[in-house]
Amino acid sequence: xxxxxxxxxxxxxxxxxxxxxxxxxxxxxxxxxxxxxxxxxxxxxxxxxxxxxxxxxxxxxxxxxxxxxxxxxxxxxxxxxxxxxxxxxxxxxxxxxxxxxxxxxxxxxxxxxxxxxxxxxxxxxxxxxxxxxxxxxxxxxxxxxxxxxxxxxxxxxxxxxxxxxxxxxxxxxxxxxxxxxxxxxxxxxxxxxxxxxxxxxxxxxxxxxxxxxxxxxxxxxxxxxxxxxxxxxxxxxxxxxxxxxxxxxxxxxxxxxxxxxxxxxxxxxxxxxxxxxxxxxxxxxxxxxxxxxxxxxxxxxxxxxxxxxxxxxxxxxxxxxxxxxxxxxxxxxxxxxxxxxxxxxxxxxxxxxxxxxxxxxxxxxx
Amino acid sequence: xxxxxxxxxxxxxxxxxxxxxxxxxxxxxxxxxxxxxxxxxxxxxxxxxxxxxxxxxxxxxxxxxxxxxxxxxxxxxxxxxxxxxxxxxxxxxxxxxxxxxxxxxxxxxxxxxxxxxxxxxxxxxxxxxxxxxxxxxxxxxxxxxxxxxxxxxxxxxxxxxxxxxxxxxxxxxxxxxxxxxxxxxxxxxxxxxxxxxxxxxxxxxxxxxxxxxxxxxxxxxxxxxxxxxxxxxxxxxxxxxxxxxxxxxxxxxxxxxxxxxxxxxxxxxxxxxxxxxxxxxxxxxxxxxxxxxxxxxxxxxxxxx
Numbered sequence: 252x253x254x255x256x257x258x259x260x261x262x263x264x265x266x267x268x269x270x271x272x273x274x275x276x277x278x279x280x281x282x283x284x285x286x287x288x289x290x291x292x293x294x295x296x297x298x299x300x301x302x303x304x305x306x307x308x309x310x311x312x313x314x315x316x317x318x319x320x321x322x323x324x325x326x327x328x329x330x331x332x333x334x335x336x337x338x339x340x341x342x343x344x345x346x347x348x349x350x351x352x353x354x355x356x357x358x359x360x361x362x363x364x365x366x367x368x369x370x371x372x373x374x375x376x377x378x379x380x381x382x383x384x385x386x387x388x389x390x391x392x393x394x395x396x397x398x399x400x401x402x403x404x405x406x407x408x409x410x411x412x413x414x415x416x417x418x419x420x421x422x423x424x425x426x427x428x429x430x431x432x433x434x435x436x437x438x439x440x441x442x443x444x445x446x447x448x449x450x451x452x453x454x455x456x457x458x459x460x461x462x463x464x465x466x467x468x469x470x471x472x473x474x475x476x477x478x479x480x481x482x483x484x485x486x487x488x489x490x491x492x493x494x495x496x497x498x499x500x501x502x503x504x505x506x507x508x509x510x511x512x513x514x515x516x517x518x519x520x521x522x523x524x525x526x527x528x529x530x531x532x533x534x535x536x537x538x539x540x541x542x543x544x545x546x547x548x549x550x551x552x553x554x555x556x557x558x559x560x561x562x563x564x565x566x567x568x569x570x571x572x573x574x575x576x577x578x579x580x581x582x583x584x585x586x587x588x589x590x591x592x593x594x595x596x597x598x599x600x601x602x603x604x605x606x607x608x609x610x611x612x613x614x615x616x617x
Numbered sequence: 618x619x620x621x622x623x624x625x626x627x628x629x630x631x632x633x634x635x636x637x638x639x640x641x642x643x644x645x646x647x648x649x650x651x652x653x654x655x656x657x658x659x660x661x662x663x664x665x666x667x668x669x670x671x672x673x674x675x676x677x678x679x680x681x682x683x684x685x686x687x688x689x690x691x692x693x694x695x696x697x698x699x700x701x702x703x704x705x706x707x708x709x710x711x712x713x714x715x716x717x718x719x720x721x722x723x724x725x726x727x728x729x730x731x732x733x734x735x736x737x738x739x740x741x742x743x744x745x746x747x748x749x750x751x752x753x754x755x756x757x758x759x760x761x762x763x764x765x766x767x768x769x770x771x772x773x774x775x776x777x778x779x780x781x782x783x784x785x786x787x788x789x790x791x792x793x794x795x796x797x798x799x800x801x802x803x804x805x806x807x808x809x810x811x812x813x814x815x816x817x818x819x820x821x822x823x824x825x826x827x828x829x830x831x832x833x834x835x836x837x838x839x840x841x842x843x844x845x846x847x848x849x850x851x852x853x854x855x856x857x858x859x860x861x862x863x864x865x866x867x868x869x870x871x872x873x874x875x876x877x878x879x880x881x882x883x884x885x886x887x888x889x890x891x892x893x894x895x896x897x898x899x900x901x902x903x904x905x906x907x908x909x910x911x912x913x914x915x916x917x918x919x920x921x922x
Contacts, residue, residue, distance in 0.1 A: 283695040286723075311673055317726070324877065
């Protein structure tokens with residue numbers, strides 16, 4: 252992408268010190284783009300690192316601070332949920348392994364800064380699903396999505412149980428047994444993932460685990476570039492950027508990352524992740540690693556098309572960045588993510604059903 | 618320059634073009650919309666508010682029209698649509714509800730209660746309560762009889778000192794309370810009626826010019842009264858336990874959890890500083906009298922001590 256045409260938010264993510272030079276009108280656009288993309292709180296963290304001398308204007312600065320405050324509240328709640336889940340799983344004698352946001356919060360990674368998480372995701376061995384489900388129910392989490400189609404969708408085709416909601420706190424836990432759907436094109440080995448889990452003794456609970464750092468990166472990349480939706484694509488890309496910047500401090504990190512991608516058959520998503528991070532956010536990735544992930548690239552035509560779609564699909568979710576090409580790209584990537592999730596006929600049936608059931612999902616204002 | 622001095626044509630030109638900047642202290646809003654009815658409602662309801670000329674706005678809101686057949690109004694913040702569309706004749710109330718949502722869901726420099734609040738002699742009367750409890754009717758009644766309107770829906774308590782920052786935005790009246798307020802003040806400025814909303818028929822009452830002019834003056838919380846409309850009942854005040862008052866205020870707060878310890882301490886201080894009551898409202902006139910008495914005694918006592 253030419254530097255000129257880069258959206259303001261992407262320019263600031265690449266080079267946070269740029270915030271010190273923005274005029275009021277640019278702040279107006281930046282706050283809008285960041286709020287719509289779920290990145291306001293992230294900007295607060297980047298702004299804090301500039302130090303007090305940066306002298307950012309008070310009115311827009313407040314919006315960043317407010318978003319960060321909401322995120323911190325969400326982290327407090329997540330930490331509490333982790334203690335509750337740990338207690339519940341103890342009864343089933345299954346170790347607690349956290350995924351995604353809850354894992355970042357537990358491990359205290361930079362990626363949590365300003366980041367809001369909807370629910371807690373955990374992974375357990377598939378043969379323990381029934382025991383875990385009943386242990387969670389005993390502790391107050393109740394299954395949702397009770398109609399027959401949804402039950403079948405989750406239990407037979409997906410890699411997780413239907414979300415379970417706590418009857419008092421209203422919090423949600425997603426219980427996974429793999430990181431990709433059973434009916435999908437890529438099927439990484441859950442056993443391999445679970446064998447690599449690590450504790451974070453600094454966090455105070457030695458029996459709470461997350462995937463190993465390279466596996467966390469692969470999971471995040473897989474979610475963004477394989478099966479996920481791009482609604483908050485730029486935010487998720489920024490998550491990956493911070494993960495890589497922090498975790499690559501370990502000298503063995505890059506080698507392990509590429510090897511694990513190969514073992515878990517997640518090389519393709521890693522290729523897309525590295526390529527997009529380097530071109531969109533200037534993430535520092537050693538040249539040798541960039542060369543090695545080339546081995547995971549698709550054939551030239553598909554590569555060119557996919558990268559063109561991703562360059563557009565990952566722009567901020569804001570009218571100032573939504574040309575027709577962006578909308579086409581997002582739609583194409585949405586269809587692709589479902590295409591990779593299940594066989595064609597089942598996909599058509601699923602999308603039709605989703606379109607009909609979508610009604611009444613958004614509240615009216617009060 | 619005030620919104621009211623802008624003239625209908627210029628106001629609409631801005632709404633359809635570069636946006637109408639509103640300084641709703643302490644926030645700035647930029648509004649875009651092609652709805653004529655919304656333009657005229659803004660001219661009447663916000664006449665006494667200053668224009669905001671700066672390039673930065675806290676909230677950029679678009680009320681977009683949708684469909685030729687049975688037209689609808691859509692609320693957009695930064696191009697995102699947090700709500701379902703509403704019938705076009707609810708475009709103006711939709712702006713008010715949507716702006717409440719913007720403030721309540723983003724701002725963290727204040728503890729924000731779902732409560733009405735008015736001021737007299739520097740003291741704030743806080744009226745928490747869910748929709749339908751009679752909060753707005755009572756607020757309109759008080760605002761039209763000597764109290765200074767601070768806010769109808771959102772009470773903003775400053776984190777640094779717990780004082781109330783007013784908004785003085787229009788008061789949302791529903792169903793029977795519209796006629797009630799009309800009788801009380803026949804010349805009050807009301808927006809056109811929107812029928813069949815989620816709350817029935819809705820009209821908004823323009824804030825008194827004096828309330829808008831005095832927005833910079835903060836007020837100190839002095840009374841916490843939980844109102845409950847019970848038509849036919851005898852109007853009466855009952856002292857409320859402080860614990861109960863604290864809990865109902867905490868439940869009505871939008872960002873109590875977000876503020877953590879700060880929010881807890883601020884709310885505890887506020888409740889400790891106030892005389893908490895519940896108010897059964899049989900009739901509006903009596904309720905106004907009872908509150909007049911309560912607050913007058915308190916003022917005399919305060920002066921004597």
